[in-house]
Amino acid sequence: MKQKKSKSTANSRRSFIKKGALASSIFIVPRHVLGGAGYLAPSDRLNLAAIGSGGKGASDIFNASVNGREKVVALCDVDFEGSAKKSVERFPKAKLYADYREMLDKEKGIDAVTISTPDHVHGPAAAYAMDRGVHVYVQKPMTHNIQEARKLTQMARDKKIVSQMGNQGGSNPLLGMVQKWIDNGSIGAVSKVQIWTNRPVWPQGHAMPEPNASLKPESLDWNLWLGPAEKKPYIPNIHPFNWRGWWDYGTGALGDVGCHLVDIPFRTLGLKYPTDAECSVGSVYSQMWNADYHPEGCPASSFITLHFDATEKSKSPIEMTWSDGGIRPSHPDIIPASNDIGGPDSQNGVLIIGEKGIISTNINDSSPLTPKLYLNDGTTDFGPETESNEEPEYGHQRKWVDACKAGFNSPEHRALTSSFDYAGPMTETVLMGNLAIRSYLLRKEDDEGKMEFYGRKKLLWDGENMRITNFEDANQFVGRNHRTGWEV
Secondary structure, eight states, X not given: OOOOOOHHHHHHHHXXXXXXXXXXXXXXXXXXXXTOTTOOOTTOOOEEEEESOSXXXXXXXXXXXXXXXXXXXXXXXXXXXTTTHHHHHHOTTSEEESOHHHHXXXXXXXXXXXXXXXXXXXXXXXXXXXXXXXXXEEOSSSOSSHHHHHHHHHHHHHTTOOEEEXXXXXXXXXXXHHHHHHHTTTTOSEEEEEEEOXXXXXXXXXXXXXXXXXXXXXXXXXXXXXXXXXOOOOOTTOXXXXXXXXXXXXOXXXXXXXXXXXXXXXXXXXXXXXXXXXXXXXXXXXXXXXXXXXTTBOOSOEEEEEEEOOOSSOSSOEEEEEEOTTOOOOOOTTSOTTSOSSSGGGSSEEXXXXXXXXXXXXXXXXXXXXXXXXXXXXXXXXXXXXXXXXXGGGGXXXXXXXXXXXXXXXXXXXXXXXXXXXXXHHHHHHHXXXXXXXXXXXXXXXXXXXXXXXXXXXXXXXXXXXXXXXXXXXXXXXXXXXXXXXXX
């Protein structure tokens, strides 16, 4: 009869996998110890769980399982009658939970977890897992706000957690082509980066739907879906996708694709925290002379400007602009008018503009990156229009799993393209755009009884101390208030 593994043995195994601990008090040294800190025999399997098992979460946990190489022991979702059904069918032996806190407290054998919830739950769920020594893969954006990103970045270091953000394009090998052009000085000193997207492609820029508890699906646990957000009755047409356009839950177009698009220049140019941020947003008029005002949600379109100090990769200060809502930059003269800028139909893209030429790329998700180099002297160099990927999403989840097995600070861990040491500052930069938007929408009544928009200014950012230095009211958007039990 096979002997059941004791709880203490299971916990010892988890601790070894996560921290690469060596057993020094035994005389017969196991083979995994001989393999070095964090070594795990190929036959051993990681115990995985998912927080958010439908939608993107279904592919995240499936890719992390590496076609059954790893063991999925638990799934968490607030509605298993929705798209999470697919994960239940794929992993029929996994235990099911609605509350990730209950799952992580009960399932002591979990080694690593994928987190693919709406944005507002990323930070609380990741913090809860890391506090229990569980490695984390967190969908982009890493967190809902800047303060959470800073806390999680430090927490991963302190607790020796192997982390990865789900901006899978960071593992695209074609980024090396862009990096080579930057490192070789092909376009000279970079002065400007232009980024744009066709998002939002969901309802945004209007009043939030009225609550209506009678329309809540019976299978949905609405209170758990709200998580750290303020408790309120069920709001139709928010779950499972349209939450993106509301500040309590989502982070708008920037949160959806900013960590793909901003990643390209942030990574290849070695950018740090921006020094300032300013914005303007599109106005919608339902009546004459009186623009609609819905500060609870993201605007229909926005234009953001960030500035960065010179870096080792580029010796001059850099201006980065972001536009969403389908607004894109003008077509550069050195790019033929018949050529798209960025991706197909110029819908999404990045232009890195230097003194000698321009680098153009598509969005950096699972779309073909299509890197293109245009020099002022007419020289061009193009990457492939299509990509042949040997594994899903460039192996982004699999590489994280391998790093979890190898241990914190292992070569596999250091090779990850979006561990929190990188993803944290990059996410903060993306979310600076949202801080500028929310400040732009602030208004108050003046002495004459008219509404005054008093936050429409360039915001000066002290990145190290995480503060706007010239407009105190903007600092309310650095973090957020969390419901009791959902803190970070």
